Structures are given as C-alpha cells and as structure tokens.
Amino acid sequence: MMNKAEKTRQFIIEKTAPLFNTNGVAGTAVSDIMAATKMARGSLYVHFQNIDELVNCVVDYNLKMFVERTTAVSDQHESAKNKFFALLDYLSDPLNPPVQGGCPMMNFGMEADDTNPVIREKVNEVVCGVQQAMENIIQKGINDGEFQKEWDAGEFATKSYAMIEGGILISRVSRDISKMKMLVRLLKEEINEHSI
Template identity: 45%
Template sequence: MGKAEKTRQFIIEKAAPIFNRKGVAGTSISDILEATKLAKGGIYGNFGSKEEIVMEVFDYITEEEKQRLRMVTATATTSAGKFEALFAHYARYPMNQAIAGGCPMLNFGVEADDTNPGLKKKVSELIIYFESRIAKMVQYGKENGEFRKDWDEKKFAIRMFTMLEGAILVTNVMNNNKQMLVVLDALREEIKRHSL
C-alpha cells in the first residue's frame, strides 16, 4: 500500500466512528480534520467531497461488520452451533460492536432513506447480504440433517434479520438488552421447532 492509499485508509478509519455516531448530516469536515489532525488539503487531496468519504466509510464499516460476524461463527461446525454463536454475540450487544456508534445499517439507513440514493442502495445490498447469509445457514442445516426440509429459510432470514435490527435499536435507546434477550429466545424457539 502506497502513501496515498495509507492516508486514504487512515482518514476512513478515523472518520468511520464519527459518521456512525453523529450521522452523515451531523458530521462535518471539521470533525474529520480534528480526528485525523490533517489539514483541509490532506482531506481534499485524497477525497473529492464529503460524499465520497461517506461512501468509503460505509464500505469500510460494512467489511468490518462482515468480518466480525464471520469470526463469531467460524468455530461452530453445525448450523445450530453457528446460530447459537450469533445469539451469544448479540446477547452482549452493544459491548461487542466493530465500530463505535451502533448498528451502521440503522444509522446510515435511516438517514439515507430519503436523502442519499447511493447510500440507500449500499444499505439495501448489505441487508440482502445478511439475510442471504442467514438463509444459507438454514439451508446448510437442512442439507446436513439438522433442520426439517420444509423450513422456509428465506422467510426465517427476513424474520431473524428484522427482529435483531429492531432489538438493536431498542437496546440502544433503552440502554439495556432486555428486549434483545426476548428476541433471541424467540429465535431459538423457532430454530428448535424446525430441528430434527
């Protein structure tokens, strides 16, 4: 990685928690300057606009989140084990966030909904990615004799994803994970009903 690429990466990594915590509209170039200790020319010499930084930051946060969740499930050898590893991970939310500031899909998605079509598209793609990962875990379990063949993995994936995202929102607002634990128990029950 050359000096320019290292500087770009440095800016992205410093800006990521700021955008995730303060939002796109709430984050100023001054915030990024303060976090990076760079001059304005150092920022604009690497990025054409704040919008470009936002898109790069979202891609960076997305990859960090994907990697973190892959690591959470990596040691489990069964689908049921992978689900349980995820549930144990979410039971400890928000202490185990990849990037400070909460769930990037919620943070960026709500803000981009009506104001930033490019960012909205990226958030939509990330939602589809995570739902497809859940569906694949169910499918793998069906193929390996863990789950009933008639379990609709796509519907479960939508349910699981939206229930977890809702629980993350409530956990952040309420400053406790009581609702998250109820959601996780409901998901465990559904998995148990479809287990062989």
C-alpha cells in the same frame, strides 16, 4: 502493499468511520474529521475529491467491518445450529456492538432512505446479503439433516434479521438489552423447535 498515499487514505477512513457511524453523515462536520485525523482541510482533499467520496468510503468500510466480524464469529462453528446461535449471541448486546457506533445498516439506512440513494443502495445490498447468509446457514442445516426439511429458511432469515434490527433499536434507545435478550431467546427456541 499500500503506498504512502493509500495508507493515508485508509487512515482517514478508519479514523472517521466511528464518527460517521455514531453521529451520522449530516451530523459529522469537516471540523470533526480534521480533529479525528489531526489533518488540515487541504490535506483531506488531497486524498478525497470531496466529502461525498469520503462518506461513501466510510459507509463501505463500516458495512464491511460489520459483515466481516459477524461472519468470523459464525465461521468458527461447523454445525448450522451452532453457527446461528453464535451469530445471535454475538449480536445480543447492542450497547457493545461489533462496529463502534452501532449497526451501520440501521444507522446509515435510516439516515439515507430519503436523502441519499447511493448510500441507501449500499445498505440495501448488505441487508440482502446478510439475510441471504442467514438463509444459507439454515439451508445448510436442512441439507445436513440438522433441521426439519419443511422449515422455510428464507422466511426465518427475514424474521430473524427484522427481530435483531428491532432489538438493536429498542436496546440502544432504552439503553437496556433485556428486550434483545428476550428476542435472541425466542429465535433460539424456534431453531430448537425445528431441530432434528
């Protein structure tokens, strides 16, 4: 059970998470944070030592929400094929992403790659974790006899992740999800080709 201070801290994180994920770290001003939380600047600093601490918490929160929501969708299914298909379907509309503002790995990763090694490492850990989770699904399917034994689960997971992130970028920039739909179809076709 959280005490009042912990609840307020969590409230600030949850209210500002979409701001940072949409506008970026550099594009989010203290005045934006104050407007979103309806709190004075001094009140914010009661709960966070500085903006960097808040940013780190918000990045963690956005990444965690993305992973939890995508995992929950995949976990609704038993077979590896259905797990992966559900994941692809869930991510197939980048204009309506699992986390407000878009993919936090892409958003924070691109902004932090040259500017913030702490955030870059947080994003890298999640990127590696997501790819490992995808590989585990394919490996489960191989072990369960759903997929061909010679299929390289790690290679497919890396390719899938890269295609999904690329599709997210194309879709969000063009405001058109047709290319993402095509990429999802191609990934599903490859999964079907390796199915037994």
